[in-house]
Amino acid sequence: MSRPRRVRYSVGMLDNGASEDSSADMRLSRATAQRLSLYLRSLDALAHSEATVSSRDLAKTVGVSAAQVRRDLAALGHLGLRGIGYEVGGLATAIRRTLGIDRPWKAVLVGVGNLARALLRYRGFTEHGFEIVGLFDADPAKIGQVVGTLRIEPLSQLKEQVPTCRAELGILTVPSEAAQSVATQMVQAGLRGVMNFAPVRLELPRGIQVVTVDLAIQLEQLAFAVHLGDGD
16 A cells, blocks of 8 residues: 555635635645544544445545545555455544644643633543643633643733744634734744634735634524524
8 A cells, every 4th residue: 555645625704815725736726624533533433343445435434425425535546456446444543644743732721711611621632632732811800720630820921932842833713803913922832733713814924824613603603504494
């Protein structure tokens, strides 16, 4: 089995102004990368019961066509065998390598409010190799509190603590009016990527990857889908 090449992918809307096609070496769109993550979930579920999986069966679990699955997986190398399909463990390894999650990732979280506490209870982070290693807040009333096994540190300590805990990613759950300032501090502390839960566009240097998760927009899209369905 050939070793698949690592393929960079864009994150769609980047707050630093870059687009999906801004770099010639980006081979996977955000949509393709998202589908790879979905394939990986299916493969993880099959790992204890199946040795191989066909593109058709994988397509059914994700809700796309078998042709789409084959196109997506072709970017990983020649992994499938005609009449047999894909070896579950090998394909999962290839997808993890392509997405860059074949190693652990450490992250810090800034803004320890209700949303942050809910995220900290989500076990999926650790199950998929993401470890939150630091909590930071600017509210003096929160500093010193212990959430899980982590103590909330003052935001002013972010730049000092990030290198110590070797974090590369940041999760931003602060109010909109503070998001840009805090995100800038996160970059200055050495973080390479920011997951932004504030409904604002961040202006950060090129090379800093940003994914914005706007829950209100997701609900709007859900409402639209239901509304459209009602009109059928």
